[in-house]
Amino acid sequence: MKTRTTLLLNWYANPYHAPVLAAKALGFYDDEDIKLAILEPTDPSDVTEIVGLGNVDIGLKAMVHCYAAKNRGYPIKSIGTLLDEPSTGLIYLKKSGIQSFDDIRGKRLGYVGEFGKIMIDDLAKCAGITDYETVRVGMNIVDAIRRDVVDAGIGIGCFQQVELEHEMGEAGMLRIDQLAGLGCCCFCSIMFIAHEKVLQEQPEMLQRFLSATQRGAALVADNPDRAFEVIQEYYPRLDSELYKKVFNRSLPFFSRNLLNVERDWDKVGNYSVRLGIADKGFSICDYFTNEFVPSTPFSEVKPLGCSV
Amino acid sequence: MKTRTTLLLNWYANPYHAPVLAAKALGFYDDEDIKLAILEPTDPSDVTEIVGLGNVDIGLKAMVHCYAAKNRGYPIKSIGTLLDEPSTGLIYLKKSGIQSFDDIRGKRLGYVGEFGKIMIDDLAKCAGITDYETVRVGMNIVDAIRRDVVDAGIGIGCFQQVELEHEMGEAGMLRIDQLAGLGCCCFCSIMFIAHEKVLQEQPEMLQRFLSATQRGAALVADNPDRAFEVIQEYYPRLDSELYKKVFNRSLPFFSRNLLNVERDWDKVGNYSVRLGIADKGFSICDYFTNEFVPSTPFSEVKPLGCSV
Numbered sequence: 001m002k003t004r005t006t007l008l009l010n011w012y013a014n015p016y017h018a019p020v021l022a023a024k025a026l027g028f029y030d031d032e033d034i035k036l037a038i039l040e041p042t043d044p045s046d047v048t049e050i051v052g053l054g055n056v057d058i059g060l061k062a063m064v065h066c067y068a069a070k071n072r073g074y075p076i077k078s079i080g081t082l083l084d085e086p087s088t089g090l091i092y093l094k095k096s097g098i099q100s101f102d103d104i105r106g107k108r109l110g111y112v113g114e115f116g117k118i119m120i121d122d123l124a125k126c127a128g129i130t131d132y133e134t135v136r137v138g139m140n141i142v143d144a145i146r147r148d149v150v151d152a153g154i155g156i157g158c159f160q161q162v163e164l165e166h167e168m169g170e171a172g173m174l175r176i177d178q179l180a181g182l183g184c185c186c187f188c189s190i191m192f193i194a195h196e197k198v199l200q201e202q203p204e205m206l207q208r209f210l211s212a213t214q215r216g217a218a219l220v221a222d223n224p225d226r227a228f229e230v231i232q233e234y235y236p237r238l239d240s241e242l243y244k245k246v247f248n249r250s251l252p253f254f255s256r257n258l259l260n261v262e263r264d265w266d267k268v269g270n271y272s273v274r275l276g277i278a279d280k281g282f283s284i285c286d287y288f289t290n291e292f293v294p295s296t297p298f299s300e301v302k303p304l305g306c307s308v
Numbered sequence: 309m310k311t312r313t314t315l316l317l318n319w320y321a322n323p324y325h326a327p328v329l330a331a332k333a334l335g336f337y338d339d340e341d342i343k344l345a346i347l348e349p350t351d352p353s354d355v356t357e358i359v360g361l362g363n364v365d366i367g368l369k370a371m372v373h374c375y376a377a378k379n380r381g382y383p384i385k386s387i388g389t390l391l392d393e394p395s396t397g398l399i400y401l402k403k404s405g406i407q408s409f410d411d412i413r414g415k416r417l418g419y420v421g422e423f424g425k426i427m428i429d430d431l432a433k434c435a436g437i438t439d440y441e442t443v444r445v446g447m448n449i450v451d452a453i454r455r456d457v458v459d460a461g462i463g464i465g466c467f468q469q470v471e472l473e474h475e476m477g478e479a480g481m482l483r484i485d486q487l488a489g490l491g492c493c494c495f496c497s498i499m500f501i502a503h504e505k506v507l508q509e510q511p512e513m514l515q516r517f518l519s520a521t522q523r524g525a526a527l528v529a530d531n532p533d534r535a536f537e538v539i540q541e542y543y544p545r546l547d548s549e550l551y552k553k554v555f556n557r558s559l560p561f562f563s564r565n566l567l568n569v570e571r572d573w574d575k576v577g578n579y580s581v582r583l584g585i586a587d588k589g590f591s592i593c594d595y596f597t598n599e600f601v602p603s604t605p606f607s608e609v610k611p612l613g614c615s616v
Contacts, residue, residue: 085564087530101612126612157530181611183604184565221560222395222465251559252529256393257492296491303489304409304434 002035003205008047010060010190011139012040013235015228015247016083016159017060019254022227023216025234032208043138045113052076054195057202058209063264064187066287067272068115071279077199078191078288080210080258083250088188089175090120091161092152093145093168101127101179110137110144110153118275120154123179142167156188158249166242180271186264187271191288199289206292210258214294217256224251260288310343311513316355318368318498319447320348321543323536323555324391324467325368327562330535331524333542340516351446353421360384362503365510366517371572372495374595375580376423379587385507386499386596388518388566391558396496397483398428399469400460401453401476409435409482418445418452418461426583428462431487450475464496466557474550488579494572495579499596507597514600518566522602525564532559568596 009017020038023029029036039056041047048066051059052074060082061069069076090109092098098107101123109132111117117134124132137144141153142163155161157173165171177185192213194206220227228247232239265284272278317325328346331337337344347364349355356374359367360382368390369377377384398417400406406415409431417440419425425442432440445452449461450471463469465481473479485493500521502514528535536555540547573592580586 123612179612181604181613224557224560248556248559249532251556252532252562252564254560256560296489304431304487305489 002030002033003202004035004037005058005202005205005209006037006039006056008039008041008050008056008059010041010044010047010062013038013238014159015231015238015243016086016156016190016250016253018220018227018231018247018250019082019213019217021216021231021235022219023212025230026216026219028212028215029209032212034205034208034212036209043113045138048074048076048193051193051195054197057194057198057205059193060190061193062187063189063191063268064115064272064275064277066191066193067269067278067282070287071277075196076193077196077286078193078260079199079206079292080192080213080290081189081255081260082192082258083190083253084255084261085185085189085264086250086253087157087173087175087185088177089154089157089173089179090152091141091155091164091171091173093164094170094172096151098152098172098174101174102129104132104152105129106131107151108133108135108149110135110141110150112136112138112141112154115275115277116154118277119176119180122275123176126180158253159246162245162249163242166245182267182271184264184267186261187268189261189264191260192258199292203292207294210292211294214256214258217254217258220251220254221256224248258293260290310338310341311510312343312345313366313510313513313517314345314347314364316347316349316358316364316367318349318352318355318370321346321546322467323539323546323551324394324464324498324558324561326528326535326539326555326558327390327521327525329524329539329543330527331520333538334524334527336520336523337517340520342513342516342520344517351421353446356382356384356501359501359503362505365502365506365513367501368498369501370495371497371499371576372423372580372583372585374499374501375577375586375590378595379585383504384501385504385594386501386568387507387514387600388500388521388598389497389563389568390500390566391498391561392563392569393493393497393572394558394561395465395481395483395493396462396485397465397481397487398460399449399463399472399479399481401472402478402480404459406460406480406482409487410437412440412460413437414439415459416441416443416457418443418449418458420444420446420449420462423583423585424462426585427484430583431484434488466561467554470553470557471550474553490575490579492572492575494569495576497569497572499568500566511600515602518600519602522564522566525562525566528559528562529564532556566601568598
């Protein structure tokens with residue numbers, strides 16, 4: 001009997017989920033005796049709550065949201081990394097005239113959920129800018145720019161910026177990490193999160209889930225063309241020129257070992273304190289654990305037997 | 309007056325050096341007041357010795373070679389990572405009939421320098437195989453397969469395997485880390501190395517060198533098409549379909565923060581002990597330092613001033 005489990009993505013299924021999608025399509029989860037249901041949110045802001053209430057076993061969410069979720073009392077922890085520091089910021093069409101953060105004066109800025117607004121407002125406060133507008137657009141940043149509802153919006157370089165450029169012309173990005181002096185885009189690293197109860201009650205399932213995912217990540221790194229082929233056969237809606245571009249642009253950012261990076265949790269914790277969504281005395285150990293990440297990843301080859 | 313310094317590559321200049329080549333082409337080293345000469349070896353086995361004798365300031369070399377070099381008394385240290393765990397192994401044409409390590413019986417196996425032979429012999433010993441031949445082929449693995457001098461040879465997935473496939477048909481790889489049960493290809497991570505004297509006498513130069521290189525790595529990750537364009541303009545010999553493929557296949561492996569990974573040094577140390585090229589009581593602190601890696605990478609944007 002296979003163990004049933006559920007993964008709730010942070011966004012609709014797209015090529016930046018490639019390690020998971022390839023592992024699913026090729027039966028890597030089945031090989032680990034896991035029957036995995038992959039779910040998509042229609043509103044990304046629902047994810048931490050649904051995981052935090054224990055309704056799904058595993059979710060995907062940006063690192064900064066993990067701090068916010070804990071702050072609201074949801075007992076979740078990160079068990080691994082999917083995307084490592086994907087560049088994130090305000091994306092815009094170059095013809096909009098935006099060149100620096102100062103150019104947001106008088107502009108309408110789109111954000112996904114409430115924490116995007118908190119970040120924009122924090123940056124604006126730092127820059128002493130008050131004459132701008134924020135608009136909650138959920139998953140439809142590019143569409144909102146096309147419909148002239150906003151002039152720019154928060155997005156990821158390897159996805160929304162690529163999409164904007166593909167559909168509407170040359171695009172640029174003001175990276176939030178650079179504007180905020182953070183030193184890395186780790187606040188937007190995409191983490192596998194789970195309820196504390198799942199960590200306690202199903203540790204083996206989590207290990208097997210991450211093992212299969214590592215195998216997917218290895219395929220994506222070593223044989224990206226094959227990985228994309230597999231994904232687009234399994235998810236025909238991803239068979240497009242745009243998604244091929246998104247896939248290629250995501251390659252630098254996939255974590256291969258899936259480990260949480262301690263230093264990043266520290267940085268993002270401090271940033272969360274500054275944003276008012278974490279308490280000063282935070283301890284990073286409350287937010288992540290690497291105990292479920294296999295230290296010797298799945299091997300396609302049987303080792304010859306003289307292990308180190 | 310700019311500081312002159314030299315970087316000796318581990319191989320001829322190719323797209324897996326993209327962060328360095330892009331930084332050079334775009335003047336990022338000049339921006340840091342460094343006049344950087346980039347040198348290529350004609351025999352990769354010369355690199356640790358030349359760096360170890362203090363003839364050039366900085367070199368590039370695989371992690372396992374750092375252990376070997378120290379073992380021979382060369383006072384070098386790794387100051388950062390260029391390529392993070394690129395998949396490495398015995399590459400072959402599928403039509404050669406090789407499918408598993410057992411198929412090396414009766415075959416001729418090419419290797420670059422002496423440590424490749426040590427690795428092959430170690431694996432063969434584990435598998436109880438004695439009827440195979442090793443041939444030192446230096447930088448000419450693919451050529452040696454083409455000229456039927458060897459049946460397979462040690463190479464990197466994102467370079468020699470791509471080259472073999474591009475020139476001669478479907479190729480496969482038996483990954484050394486999987487055969488040896490290592491758990492990661494970190495033994496082949498490509499490190500920036502320097503003589504201890506350079507570490508002591510020119511710490512600021514090393515910091516500035518790594519800062520410019522981080523900026524190159526950020527460009528490669530965020531805007532790979534632009535980065536490759538820049539590189540092929542500066543090094544016209546890299547303007548080919550093959551090198552575009554090598555570039556794309558290298559994208560998952562470029563370190564963006566350039567940090568040495570402690571866990572990898574530990575693993576590779578143990579592997580080096582097993583290979584007889586390091587002593588059991590090794591201390592990883594003798595082999596690397598992260599003190600020159602800028603913790604807040606160069607930003608293309610002036611932070612707004614409310615840093616964390």
